[in-house]
Amino acid sequence: xxxxxxRRWYSLNMFSSEDGGAMTKSERTRxxxxxxxxxxxxxxxxxxxxxxxxxxxAGVSVGTTNYHFASKSDxxxxxxxxxxxxxxxxALPRLAEASGLVDxxxxxxxxxxxxxxxxxxxxxxxxxxxxxxxxSMNPLSVDSxxxxxxxxxxxxxxxxxxxxxxxxxxxxxxxxxxxxxxxLLAMYWVYDDSPGQQRTRRLLDRGLTLLRLALPLxxxxxxxxxxxxxxxxxxxxxx
Numbered sequence: 001x002x003x004x005x006x007r008r009w010y011s012l013n014m015f016s017s018e019d020g021g022a023m024t025k026s027e028r029t030r031x032x033x034x035x036x037x038x039x040x041x042x043x044x045x046x047x048x049x050x051x052x053x054x055x056x057x058a059g060v061s062v063g064t065t066n067y068h069f070a071s072k073s074d075x076x077x078x079x080x081x082x083x084x085x086x087x088x089x090x091a092l093p094r095l096a097e098a099s100g101l102v103d104x105x106x107x108x109x110x111x112x113x114x115x116x117x118x119x120x121x122x123x124x125x126x127x128x129x130x131x132x133x134x135x136s137m138n139p140l141s142v143d144s145x146x147x148x149x150x151x152x153x154x155x156x157x158x159x160x161x162x163x164x165x166x167x168x169x170x171x172x173x174x175x176x177x178x179x180x181x182x183x184l185l186a187m188y189w190v191y192d193d194s195p196g197q198q199r200t201r202r203l204l205d206r207g208l209t210l211l212r213l214a215l216p217l218x219x220x221x222x223x224x225x226x227x228x229x230x231x232x233x234x235x236x237x238x239x
Contacts (some may be wrong), residue, residue: 030068033058037075038082045122046076046129073136073143076126080139080147087115091154101162102212105178108154109204112182113189113197120197123190139183152179166218170228176236181207 023031036058040049051072055065069075090111098104116123129137136143155175159166166174185207189200 026068029058029060029064033060033065033068034075034078037069038079041076041079041122042118046072046125047122049075076129076137077143077147080144081150083115083119084147084150087112088150088154090114092157095154095158095161099163101159101164101166101215102208104158104162105155105211106204106208108158108178109182109185109208110201112151113185113200113204116186116189120189127187127190148179151182152176155179155182164215166215167228170218173228 033054037049037054040054040057049072051065051069052062054075055062058065069078091108094107094111095104098107119126126137129135130139135141138144139148152175155178159171159174159178185200185204188203189197192200194200
């Protein structure tokens with residue numbers, strides 16, 4: 001969804017609640033603050049976006065802003081959700097057109113990078129804040145669970161809907177492993193200064209090529225158990 005499409009969606013939905021009814025004044029205020037914050041994150045980045053600035057641009061007090069969002073980290077979680085909801089919306093139609101496992105994984109990785117595009121100029125600021133000790137902005141934190149579940153769910157859909165002959169126990173572990181690979185790819189993307197971050201796309205191409213070559217090994221009886229255990233160990237990674 002483009003910025004103009006997002007603005008049209010917001011204008012059509014800002015007075016409707018999730019259940020289709022009219023939003024209360026408090027809900028409208030919260031939705032407006034969220035929209036102002038997400039726009040500021042895109043345009044100014046993490047460091048220059050402050051609660052005071054958001055309040056000023058939204059035309060409300062700092063106290064009102066803090067009532068709806070206790071900290072800037074809470075608004076970053078809204079950003080995570082927004083990015084991953086757009087990621088899901090972009091990926092699902094393309095997944096419906098792909099059948100091979102690697103092709104379906106490419107859809108999820110490609111559309112994920114596409115959604116990050118508008119934030120590249122300031123992405124390092126978000127990474128710096130997210131990697132701080134005990135940061136609730138860490139993509140693996142409890143606070144990030146809702147956004148993380150969307151991405152893991154996309155990888156689960158990509159795996160479960162693909163034509164493959166992988167063992168069921170490995171299939172169960174794969175989505176979390178693929179999600180962690182997604183985080184590592186995004187980290188590389190953050191510091192990729194090539195035009196359009198093409199180095200990241202080439203890295204993805206090479207990784208998927210290697211995966212295509214390696215997948216048949218998962219069906220070899222002697223390798224099945226250690227590969228499944230390795231996938232389980234990687235998937236359990238937590239900060």
